[in-house]
Amino acid sequence: xxxxxxxxxxxxxxxxxxxxxxxxxxxxxxxxxxxxxxxxxxxxxxxxxxxxxxxxxxxxxxxxxxxxxxxxxxxxxxxxxxxxxxxxxxxxxxxxxxxxxxxxxxxxxxxxxxxxxxxxxxxxxxxxxxxxxxxxxxxxxxxxxxxxxxxxxxxxxxxxxxxxxxxxxxxxxxxxxxxxxxxxxxxxxxxxxxxxxxxxxxxxxxxxxxxxxxxxxxxxxxxxxxxxxxxxxxxxxxxxxxxxxxxxxxxxxxxxxxxxxxxxxxxxxxxxxxxxxxxxxxxxxxxxxxxxxxxxxxxxxxxxxxxxxxxxxxxxxxxxxxxxxxxxxxxxxxxxxxxxxxxxxxxxxxxxxxx
Amino acid sequence: xxxxxxxxxxxxxxxxxxxxxxxxxxxxxxxxxxxxxxxxxxxxxxxxxxxxxxxxxxxxxxxxxxxxxxxxxxxxxxxxxxxxxxxxxxxxxxxxxxxxxxxxxxxxxxxxxxxxxxxxxxxxxxxxxxxxxxxxxxxxxxxxxxxxxxxxxxxxxxxxxxxxxxxxxxxxxxxxxxxxxxxxxxxxxxxxxxxxxxxxxxxxxxxxxxxxxxxxxxxxxxxxxxxxxxxxxxxxxxxxxxxxxxxxxxxxxxxxxxxxxxxxxxxxxxxxxxxxxxxxxxxxxxxxxxxxxxxxxxxxxxxxxxxxxxxxxxxxxxxxxxxxxxxxxxxx
Numbered sequence: 001x002x003x004x005x006x007x008x009x010x011x012x013x014x015x016x017x018x019x020x021x022x023x024x025x026x027x028x029x030x031x032x033x034x035x036x037x038x039x040x041x042x043x044x045x046x047x048x049x050x051x052x053x054x055x056x057x058x059x060x061x062x063x064x065x066x067x068x069x070x071x072x073x074x075x076x077x078x079x080x081x082x083x084x085x086x087x088x089x090x091x092x093x094x095x096x097x098x099x100x101x102x103x104x105x106x107x108x109x110x111x112x113x114x115x116x117x118x119x120x121x122x123x124x125x126x127x128x129x130x131x132x133x134x135x136x137x138x139x140x141x142x143x144x145x146x147x148x149x150x151x152x153x154x155x156x157x158x159x160x161x162x163x164x165x166x167x168x169x170x171x172x173x174x175x176x177x178x179x180x181x182x183x184x185x186x187x188x189x190x191x192x193x194x195x196x197x198x199x200x201x202x203x204x205x206x207x208x209x210x211x212x213x214x215x216x217x218x219x220x221x222x223x224x225x226x227x228x229x230x231x232x233x234x235x236x237x238x239x240x241x242x243x244x245x246x247x248x249x250x251x252x253x254x255x256x257x258x259x260x261x262x263x264x265x266x267x268x269x270x271x272x273x274x275x276x277x278x279x280x281x282x283x284x285x286x287x288x289x290x291x292x293x294x295x296x297x298x299x300x301x302x303x304x305x306x307x308x309x310x311x312x313x314x315x316x317x318x319x320x321x322x323x324x325x326x327x328x329x330x331x332x333x334x335x336x337x338x339x340x341x342x343x344x345x346x347x348x349x350x351x352x353x354x355x
Numbered sequence: 356x357x358x359x360x361x362x363x364x365x366x367x368x369x370x371x372x373x374x375x376x377x378x379x380x381x382x383x384x385x386x387x388x389x390x391x392x393x394x395x396x397x398x399x400x401x402x403x404x405x406x407x408x409x410x411x412x413x414x415x416x417x418x419x420x421x422x423x424x425x426x427x428x429x430x431x432x433x434x435x436x437x438x439x440x441x442x443x444x445x446x447x448x449x450x451x452x453x454x455x456x457x458x459x460x461x462x463x464x465x466x467x468x469x470x471x472x473x474x475x476x477x478x479x480x481x482x483x484x485x486x487x488x489x490x491x492x493x494x495x496x497x498x499x500x501x502x503x504x505x506x507x508x509x510x511x512x513x514x515x516x517x518x519x520x521x522x523x524x525x526x527x528x529x530x531x532x533x534x535x536x537x538x539x540x541x542x543x544x545x546x547x548x549x550x551x552x553x554x555x556x557x558x559x560x561x562x563x564x565x566x567x568x569x570x571x572x573x574x575x576x577x578x579x580x581x582x583x584x585x586x587x588x589x590x591x592x593x594x595x596x597x598x599x600x601x602x603x604x605x606x607x608x609x610x611x612x613x614x615x616x617x618x619x620x621x622x623x624x625x626x627x628x629x630x631x632x633x634x635x636x637x638x639x640x641x642x643x644x645x646x647x648x649x650x651x652x653x654x655x656x657x658x659x660x661x662x663x664x665x666x667x668x669x670x671x672x673x674x675x676x677x678x679x680x681x682x683x684x685x686x687x
Contacts, residue, residue: 069511069607196659221656228608229513233601234416238653241409242400258513259602266415266526266601267408282515355513 044075044082045303045351047310051322059316060091061309062111064104065122065146067097070227071255072278075302075353076122076146083309090313101128108132112139118312122146122305130155142315146308153331157315160308160333162300164200167337168207168250171275171298174339175248176215178273178295187247188220190272192236192260194252196224204252204277220246225256232259237266246272254280254297255355261286264293279340281352288345296341303351304335381625384676385640388669392644396651403654411533417646418539419444419597420616421639425546426476426590427617428638432550433583434563434630435483435490439475439497440591440617444610446501447471447595449509452516452605461521468599469592475501476588480581494584498614505607513606516599525600535597542593547635559583563630619666620645623673644669 061084068074077097084092093116095107101124109132111119119136123129126148133155136143145156153159179187191208194201201224209219221243223235232251240246240263251260254276264274276283276297283297311329314320320327340348396404403409423440430437450456451468475497482493516522525534550556558579561569570576591610598609620641626633645666652662 067506067511069506071512074511221653223653224659226608226611228611229602229604229606230598230609230611234649235653237412237416238650241403241412241650242654242656244403255513258515258604258606262601262603265603267412 044079045301045306046079046083046086047303047306052314052319055087055089056313056317056319058089058091059117059313060093060114061312061316062108062114062116062119062141063092063094063121063309064107064111064119065094065097066104066124067099069099071280071353071355072253072300072302073097073122076305079302079305080120080309083306087313090309092309099124101125104129105132108136112136112141116141117316118142118144120144120146120305120308120312123148123150126150142312144308144312144315146305158311158329158331158333160304160311161335162304163334163337164203164300165207167252167277167298167300168204168209169211170207170337170339171250171277171296172208172211174275174296174298174341175250175273176212176217179217179247180215184247187217188243188245189217190239190243190246190249191219191222192232192239192249192251192256193222193224194227194256201252208250225253225259227253227256229256229259229262232256233263234259236260236263240264240267240269248272249274249293250277251275252277254278254283257283257294258355261292261294269293275339279348279352280355281349282355284340284345284349284352287340287342290342296339298337298339299335299348299351300337301335301351302353307333307335381676382634382637382640385623385625385637385644385673388673389640389644389647392647392651396647396654399651400654404651409650409654411536413643413646413650414536414539415533415601416650417642418535419594419601419610420613420620420646421539421642422542422590422594422597423610423613424617424620424638424642425542425635426587427621428624428626428633428635429546429550429559429583430490430587431618431621431626431628432563432630432633433559433580434566435580435583436618436628437479437494437584437587438491438614439479439494439501440587440594441610441613442498442501442505443472443475443588443591444595444598444613445607446475446505446508447592448599448605448609449505449514449607450605451595452514452599453508454514457516457518457521461518461524464518464521465596468595469589472592472595473585473589476591477581477585479588480584483584484577484580502607509605509607511607513604515604522600522603525596526603535600538593538597542590543635543639550635555579555582560631563632565631616645619670623670641673 063080065077066073068077081092081094084090093111098104104124108121112135119141121133121143130151133143133145133150137155142157143155145159147161149159149161150156175189189212193205212218221239223239225231225235249272251257251274257276270293272293273295274293276294277300279297279299279301283294286292286294287296314329321329423444427437427440447468450471451464456464456467479494479497482488483490527534529537558574561574562576562579566576599605621638622628624634624637624641626637648665649662
């Protein structure tokens with residue numbers, strides 16, 4: 001709703017800022033119906049530009065992402081916009097998010113035709129969008145490929161994304177360490193995965209199993225949900241029936257975690273510790289309160305969108321990243337899946353997203 | 356598991372064959388499938404399957420899709436189809452969990468959910484009955500637009516319920532049985548009485564059996580069809596309350612794929628897709644078969660993909676069984 005159409009320049013950007021930021025448009029709707037906090041754009045994580053903070057030459061950054069039908073993707077779009085607004089010389093042209101691959105291709109083509117200086121693309125499907133990424137690169141527009149990777153490096157100048165395997169590893173390491181601390185010998189460790197057919201889910205599960213395997217633990221009951229709160233509740237309700245006693249549980253995704261927590265609450269179970277995934281504000285608050293089984297969440301932070309826009313600006317202006325010896329922006333950046341616990345949650349609350 | 360027992364005898368003497376489910380080989384076969392599944396559950400996890408908490412979990416998980424399937428049974432018996440049930444559950448759910456609705460307390464939330472469901476259902480009904488739009492298309496339009504509206508209203512966020520009274524009531528229980536199971540039983544009982552013991556029910560069968568004959572018999576066919584879709588919508592409103600209670604949140608993704616699950620349950624329950632014949636008991640058994648199946652799979656820690664294959668096999672078997680029983684009945 002707060003996105004402008006492709007090719008249409010962001011004319012009244014300053015007025016847009018004053019008018020209660022990006023979600024202001026949403027707030028018109030929110031006024032009567034929505035739960036979206038009216039000021040949520042103002043607290044989106046924003047990268048510090050360091051020594052690159054001085055305004056450079058004016059550039060236009062084009063942005064295309066899938067429909068914000070999930071808290072994480074919504075945060076991606078919001079963060080990208082908030083980051084762009086931080087730079088006075090950057091013009092930000094975002095297309096309406098879509099889950100239709102053909103539509104996203106034509107949106108990116110529109111941005112290419114509008115001759116934006118840099119493109120930031122989170123493809124709905126990396127393979128399907130590879131050709132149009134290539135087309136942009138061939139047209140001399142550097143592409144920042146966000147998260148879902150294109151098939152060939154020819155289609156992007158720089159890739160930035162999360163580390164699904166390490167998400168699993170860090171969740172597994174955390175649980176293993178906690179269980180060792182408690183001297184549990186043969187722990188029963190459950191897993192609520194996301195959509196099983198997606199490579200990202202498979203990588204998360206593999207990392208989790210590998211990390212547990214290092215200390216001789218293994219994954220016990222495992223279910224696969226759909227990244228929605230409803231499927232999380234359904235799958236977890238059955239999982240808890242199948243495991244009358246659990247020592248630990250990892251839930252891949254904090255959006256579905258709302259349902260997972262509801263199922264745990266319904267079953268009245270408290271005997272195990274739980275780790276979440278992705279890092280929603282909701283879960284971070286629960287971790288802070290320390291009253292539910294959830295004790296930690298492993299990040300897959302949508303702050304990567306803020307970084308992507310910051311990098312796009314540097315690429316457009318021909319600068320390198322401050323503090324690195326490189327003259328140029330690197331070709332690949334993988335974000336780190338930090339473990340957020342009660343002890344460090346305050347440091348990470350700013351990247352927590354509304355699920 | 357009282358649902359697997361032979362149905363009560365007093366239902367037998369009713370005049371039409373379709374009410375005589377005790378004698379219907381299709382329903383007996385279906386009940387047999389459910390019994391076999393329960394035995395498999397008991398055999399593979401004897402210490403867990405027939406426990407109070409597992410049975411209660413199965414019934415709670417069956418509740419929302421069960422209520423939706425009750426409405427779907429009405430629609431399919433009347434000769435139509437409703438593809439929009441899942442979207443209506445999603446829309447009613449996010450509408451009842453918006454900040455504005457929540458700030459007026461639990462009653463407004465409940466009424467809002469029911470009103471949105473009923474309203475969408477009536478829109479479907481009016482389009483089908485008065486606008487002469489094919490049910491498949493009319494409800495396909497609702498399927499898309501209701502989901503879209505749900506996304507817009509919620510801002511595509513999961514809206515957590517803050518109202519503790521709402522949660523306490525719907526997540527609580529009465530006489531040791533969860534509220535959701537009571538609601539499910541209530542909707543099912545009311546649906547059964549309406550379908551089998553009232554003029555409205557008889558007209559639903561009649562309209563689905565032969566629409567022209569029904570009109571000649573003096574039934575206001577258009578109004579009746581509109582109301583049938585209204586019933587389906589209202590059921591979706593009730594299901595939305597259940598899903599919100601279960602997950603403690605309204606999300607535009609609530610009710611995903613309910614249309615497929617509900618149609619599958621109704622069809623394997625012996626209701627003809629062409630209308631005119633069907634039974635709610637069959638639908639109930641159909642819903643329970645799927646819920647028990649997924650429970651058994653999770654209890655035994657089996658992959659969901661195998662579960663989907665099993666689902667498909669059960670659907671085909673049930674329909675084949677139906678076909679044979681139908682042939683035997685007509686003597687062809």
